[in-house]
Amino acid sequence: MSLIERAGLALLQQMDPERAHGLALRALQSGLVPMPEPVTSERLRVHLAGLSLPNPVGLAAGFDKNATALHGLARAGFGFVEVGAATPRPQQGNPRPRLFRLREDAAVINRFGFNNEGAEVIAARLAKRPEGMVLGLNLGANKDSADRAADFATVLARCGAHLDFATVNVSSPNTESLRDLQGAEALAALLAGVMAARDRLARRIPVFLKIAPDLSEQDLADIARVAQAANVDAIIATNTTITRDGLTSPNASQTGGLSGAPLFDLSTRVLARLSHLTEGALPLIGVGGIASAEDAYAKIRAGASAVQLYSALTYQGLSLVGQINRGLIELLDRDGFASLQEAVGTDRARWL
Secondary structure, eight states: OOHHHHHHHHHHHTSOHHHHHHHHHHHHHHTOSOOOOOOOOGGGOEEETTEEESSSEEEOTTSSTTSOOHHHHHTTTOSEEEEEEEOSSOBOOSOSOOEEEEGGGTEEEEOOOSOBOOHHHHHHHHTTOOTTOOEEEEEOOOTTOSOHHHHHHHHHHHHGGGOSEEEEEOOOTTSTTGGGGGSHHHHHHHHHHHHHHHHTSSSOOOEEEEEOSOOOHHHHHHHHHHHHHTTOSEEEEOOOBSOOTTOOSTTTTOSSEEEEGGGHHHHHHHHHHHHHHTTTOSOEEEESSOOSHHHHHHHHHHTOSEEEEOHHHHHHOTHHHHHHHHHHHHHHHHHTOSSHHHHTTTTGGGGO
8 A cells, every 4th residue: 555545544543534535536536636556457357247457356336326536436446337226317325424433343334225316327327437347336216216126227327328337236335125025026027127128229338237235045045036037147246235243433323234345155046046046057246345456356256257346445554456367366376367257266164
């Protein structure tokens, strides 16, 4: 980490978390953020659902909700970037404060509630995306929608022409009853609508499904079955958790989704179970608590073809992306793997 990045992070850590988040986005928009040298290696290249990713480390949705910092993020060294979530109509989300640091736990709690400027505004920005980046959009539903399931297809229809992939997000804990759409019957109907909207696009893009970590064995089995029947291209495991086990921070009791280090084991177990249930036939993207190359490698060996992170950037900055990719090469060397693909799922049994 450079001195400039260290100083910038220290300054942001002194601010209200949501204000700091906004300043970080504006710095990326302005081009003032010093960018780390990208790490390039054919050993890290990932072929996932028809996409060619230069490396397996992606940015999770939620950081750039409104696609305002695409040009900065394109230069940050990520293998792929996911923005959003976007809803058909603009919405303010939940009242502030709604973002909380848990420094003692290396974690974050948020209850944003899909605050965004709406699909029309976001689509206009996506249309001006920089070339060369692999870009996806997290699809959401309006809180007051009469048909939340239809909202996902509506956003995809409006924005899909400018995307490389789209993610169906039925796993945010911050919109009331949204997680009910993870039930087998409701999920099958929702995905049918999304896939129909995708098939009407001029260019076919892969559709991913993002799930919660707070699921029973039967829930996971149902999701795996429905996702495969719907021909979903990949599953992102997982979103934030509503559990609070073992936390020590004064903010531990805040309502919302918990992300960061405490989510790592829970999300990795869900990932490994999904890999087992689908017998490795459905690509998986591992998310939850990744803060080092070792964390990313554990997700990959548990069954992930690629990973995403967000919360750790709050504490470690964008230089973390390059650190993880360099570390992954060292770990592949240590274990005798010629490529990242060779390592996928090789330690899955440990997490079952």
